Amino acid sequence: MKYSSKLIADAVAEFTKLPGIGEKTALRLVLHLLKQDTEKVKFFGDAVTKMRSEIKFCRTCHNVSDHEQCEICSNVHRDHSTVCLVESIRDVIAIENTNIFRGVYHILGGVISPIDGIGPDKLNIESLLNRVKSGEVKEVIMAISPTIEGDTTIFYVSKKLKEYGVNITTIARGISFGGELEYADEMTLARSIATRLPYENVLVKGAN
Amino acid sequence: MKYSSKLIADAVAEFTKLPGIGEKTALRLVLHLLKQDTEKVKFFGDAVTKMRSEIKFCRTCHNVSDHEQCEICSNVHRDHSTVCLVESIRDVIAIENTNIFRGVYHILGGVISPIDGIGPDKLNIESLLNRVKSGEVKEVIMAISPTIEGDTTIFYVSKKLKEYGVNITTIARGISFGGELEYADEMTLARSIATRLPYENVLVKGAN
Numbered sequence A, B: 001m002k003y004s005s006k007l008i009a010d011a012v013a014e015f016t017k018l019p020g021i022g023e024k025t026a027l028r029l030v031l032h033l034l035k036q037d038t039e040k041v042k043f044f045g046d047a048v049t050k051m052r053s054e055i056k057f058c059r060t061c062h063n064v065s066d067h068e069q070c071e072i073c074s075n076v077h078r079d080h081s082t083v084c085l086v087e088s089i090r091d092v093i094a095i096e097n098t099n100i101f102r103g104v105y106h107i108l109g110g111v112i113s114p115i116d117g118i119g120p121d122k123l124n125i126e127s128l129l130n131r132v133k134s135g136e137v138k139e140v141i142m143a144i145s146p147t148i149e150g151d152t153t154i155f156y157v158s159k160k161l162k163e164y165g166v167n168i169t170t171i172a173r174g175i176s177f178g179g180e181l182e183y184a185d186e187m188t189l190a191r192s193i194a195t196r197l198p199y200e201n202v203l204v205k206g207a208n
Helices: A006-016 A023-035 A038-054 A089-096 A125-133 A148-162 A186-194 B006-016 B023-035 B038-054 B089-096 B125-133 B148-162 B186-194
Strands: A079-086 A103-107 A139-142 A167-170 B079-086 B103-107 B139-142 B167-170
Touching: A006 A023, A006 B038, A023 B038, A023 B089, A038 B006, A038 B023, A038 B038, A079 A089, A079 A125, A089 A103, A089 B023, A103 A125, A103 A139, A125 A148, A139 A148, A148 A167, B006 B023, B079 B089, B079 B125, B089 B103, B103 B125, B103 B139, B125 B148, B139 B148, B148 B167
Parallel strands: A079 A103, A079 A139, A139 A167, B079 B103, B079 B139, B139 B167
Antiparallel strands: none
């Protein structure tokens, strides 16, 4: 598209770099911002720039944080003996929003994927082992997506953890709440039958 | 949603102010930016802020511009005797992308809509009349959406223009290219029969 202003063209180009935003959507956003007060738009730009430049990563769990240690790791009311191992920050937000987990997290920063050149050394595994070594951790919950790469990662990490005598669990796998059996894939369905549980276990209990 | 970082929460809140962007999408955009280099994110923030603070509006047609007069108005190769009257900047971009119009524009900045408190005095009508008064304009094309408000606006502006003896036209109304008759609304279909044209007029000619 052609724009009569380079400033507009530049702003549109920047927005189209974001995932899921095409040129038409970018233009809509830019024209929306154009209608706002200069101050408000400056606020938007500054919030984004500041977010990236001032963000810190928690030295314990690698979560994003405004300080050296994140709010979760520095919260004495949380159960520091239960560590939930997740792939990314997004997973922490998703689990936190369920309001059911009172333990702490450890963010791997990805999963083992040789095809993408991600080996165990690129993930935050060493720091997890150090946390476990300290003796404070009693259980590590593998909250990793049940994909080939995810399962490989779980296998690798659990093997490394074994020698420390920590309890290793994974999040339950099966049919989603509200999901219909006939649309479930065979693997999920077959496994959910093989790993069936006593009915009372399915009734929701507060975790930890 | 809860975020472990106020910086993230602020950036997400800013993105959700944009049209069509909910909290989940905003978070996706913020986490994407988080993975980028600090420099690149600063570039994004600056492009947006700069766009709003440095943008100018063309003193002739009210289009957005990097200068006092926009690229279209200052282009001597364009036909300054044909003015296309549009509602917004977006319409200029849409028409420019057809590559068929070689005249110039005039941006009203909206349509007359008493229910939204927009009277003729809030639109750029006075400056249009001044352009016409100068004698340079021979034709004003009403490229306004054929809605109730749009039609009211066209009626009002054309009445004002009448005394200057300028030629007033509107963009053609009818069935869209590729549109199916059975799905067209009755008003459009009825009018398109009432205002039928000789077949040769439909064959695409370069405008102006």
